[in-house]
Amino acid sequence: MSLRPLSIEEARVLAVLVEKQHTVPDSYPLSLNALTLGCNQKTAREPVLNLTEAQVLEAVNGLRELSLVTEVSGSRVVRFDHNAARGLGVPSQSVALLTILMLRGPQTAAELRLHSERLHRFADTSSVEAFLDELASKAPARVVKLPRAPGARESRWAHLLCGEVSIDAPAPTMAADAAGLADEVAQLRAEQTHMAAELADLRVLVQRLAAELGMPAADTPNT
Structure with missing residues (x-):
């Protein structure tokens, strides 16, 4: 499925909606205020952002145009829901991996398995790698395997939803x-x-x- 590159703000909004659907289901779909707070979390975020509600709403509107986010009616407070699996044309397991990559930046397969446990519990690292390989082989590719950094035991993966990434980006x-x-x-x-x-x-x-x-x-x- 063809999709224009997302902005950093759009990627963060989409990832937060997916994350919070699993971690705080009682509060989901999210209000604009809750969504902004999730985007600006200091933990489990790379990079850490400081978005205003206006910036988050602009990102939401961009994602709505791509059918990745919908507005939920029937409430006094406007709330937002994601449509990541259908909008990106990938299974829920792949959505979980892309979400962690959008929230935390490049990760190894082992790190992805650990950090995505609340979104989807993968049996082992090999199953994570299988879904990553599938995402990398899509047209267009959704992820890329970065060259192994000096001294690193494993290669990291990065998402491509915001466009190409610099393979020279230093490891954290x-x-x-x-x-x-x-x-x-x-x-x-x-x-x-x-x-x-x-x-x-x-x-x-x-x-x-x-x-x-x-x-x-x-x-x-x-x-």
């Missing part, structure tokens, strides 16, 4: 990788702390309700 530095990993770990720890607090509140509520009903608490053994 170890410091950048470490910083990104530290951010992700910090985010996971914060989520864990939040969930622990919610669990503690629920336990207190259950114990109070049990006491009011004259029943033993769930974690109290019967005598």
Whole structure:
């Protein structure tokens, strides 16, 4: 399927819609505000952007012209849905891989398998490579395998939805990788702390309700 190159903003908007459909299904389709927040996330994004709602809306309109995004009616707040699989003419597994490449930049097949787990769980790295090879063989190609960087064990892949990429682009530095990993770990720890607090509140509520009903608490053994 012929498709003009996407702008960086359009690629980010499309990828965020795909990502959030899987990670926050209760909030999907996304409002313009939620979509903008997703585009400007500091974690799991390369490059990090700082888009305004006007820029995001302009990107949405461009994607609508390409039948990659639709506006959802029936709500007081305008919301947006993606049509990536049909619009790009690829299966959902390939959409997951393209999404990660648009969000995080060039990745190895192993990194793609790890980072796409919430979008699609691939059995192994070989299955990821099979879908990448299929995307690379399409006319026009959707991805390209970059030359292996000096000292690297694996080659990285890049998407071509925004046009040709520079094969001389340097791999992310170890410091950048470490910083990104530290951010992700910090985010996971914060989520864990939040969930622990919610669990503690629920336990207190259950114990109070049990006491009011004259029943033993769930974690109290019967005598």
